[in-house]
Amino acid sequence: MKAVYIKSQGGVEVFTYGELPEPTIGPTEISVRVGACALNRLDVYTRMGVRGTKREFKEPHILGGDVAGDVVEVGKDVVGIKEGDRVVLNPRLTCGQCHYCLAGDDEFCRRAGMIGSSANGGYAEYVKAPGVNAVPLPASLSYAEAAAMPTVFMPMWSMLLRRGQLKPWETALVLSASSGVGTAAIQVAKNVIGARIIATTSTAEKAQKAKELGADEVIIYTQEDIEQRVKELTKGEGVDVVVDHVGSDFWEKAFASLRIGGRYGICGVTTGYRAQLQMGSLFTRQVTVFGVFMGNKEDLRQIVELAGRGIIKGVVHQTFPLSEAARAHQVMESLSFFGKLVLVP
Ligand SMILES: [Zn+2]
Missing domain, CATH: 3.90.180.10 (Medium-chain alcohol dehydrogenases, catalytic domain)
Known part of the structure; x- marks a missing residue:
């Protein structure tokens, strides 16, 4: 062959x-x-x-x-x-x-x-x-x-549906909307769960595509400060869940964008895998940081079922x-x- x-x-x-x-x-x-x-x-x-x-x-x-x-x-x-x-x-x-x-x-x-x-x-x-x-x-x-679909949607089943427990009335911050994981995160958060989405990306062209996929707001991180824009867009509260698959480059700003009691999910570290964690804020702000790798076998069956109905793609x-x-x-x-x-x- x-x-x-x-x-x-x-x-x-x-x-x-x-x-x-x-x-x-x-x-x-x-x-x-x-x-x-x-x-x-x-x-x-x-x-x-x-x-x-x-x-x-x-x-x-x-x-x-x-x-x-x-x-x-x-x-x-x-x-x-x-x-x-x-x-x-x-x-x-x-x-x-x-x-x-x-x-x-x-x-x-x-x-x-x-x-x-x-x-x-x-x-x-x-x-x-x-x-x-x-x-x-x-x-x-x-x-x-x-x-x-599999490698980008399966971690989102683990991260958003199981571990992160994102709810329809909540807001998710999706880092790097243009990557495969970013496109999956937006669709799962919007079309499966019905949450509000703030996405980040590098150019106006990518921002337009992220909005077409379902992002409610897009922060162009090459021109705007992620933490400051998230605070403005959430009336100072911060987001409920962060979807991070990019790692150290955005960790500090994204972690600071979490609300009290928020959940920070990691499924990749493409920009680097070391970051400083302010441990005090873990308990004073009662946040959760967790990692997911892929998902389980039943997840892919559910993903294909929803793709067949045109809900995700x-x-x-x-x-x-x-x-x-x-x-x-x-x-x-x-x-x-x-x-x-x-x-x-
Ligand atoms: Zn086994």
Whole structure:
């Protein structure tokens, strides 16, 4: 099969577009013909060997965790998925046997991995996955739209619906609205929960797109002070929930924007992972800071259900042929996009 793979870590020159054997499946696995594979920051980190991803490869490695496509082969012990089904894959690999998995909290699995990191991913014509990781797609969803969803929407199910408990009468501050996570956060906060949203972004053009997605107010952080604008927009109260996936660059201003009793959720640290925490304010202001990684398997089924009804959608900025994975990575590193970048074999 055609695939884009790496044998060592570094710049985009480590990518090879060539032939690799098709994956062979076990009894609980399926093989999927890739219809689309969305890029994530993790792909860039794993390619570069930064942020804890440094490693040696024994075999050529294929990146890409967010995959949609059609099922071409089904292991004999798989139930509920059949050949020919259009599916989207949950990239999170879990053991199904630890006490968290058994309790249904598979987001805390003790032996978790990720398609595209600990196993070969979707920068290829075919990818294999456990059958339990596949969710059937409604006909109304394209492969590109579906592939654009799992890694950005699943953390929002954990962060906004479960841990953050955002309510319709509350206000959320969504940092960096133009990223995939930002576009998911706005839609979940607005279309699923019905909350008010203050988003931040870098340009007027991105601000307009954030408003079209559902943001009530947008702060252009290159021109305005986030903390001061939030205070103005909330009559001095601050926001109930912060959605942070960018890390240290905005921590201080965003943390100061929380109301008393507010909740600060973190699901990524793209700008840096160290920050100073004023511990006194944790108890005097009674705020909660928490992290989420992905979500659990049931979350993706719910996400696909709502996407099928048109309530939320994967936001695709641009698609690229598989052979142009290097160019797609360069666009991701440039930060000049709104939504997801998607490879199509
Ligand atoms: Zn487990």
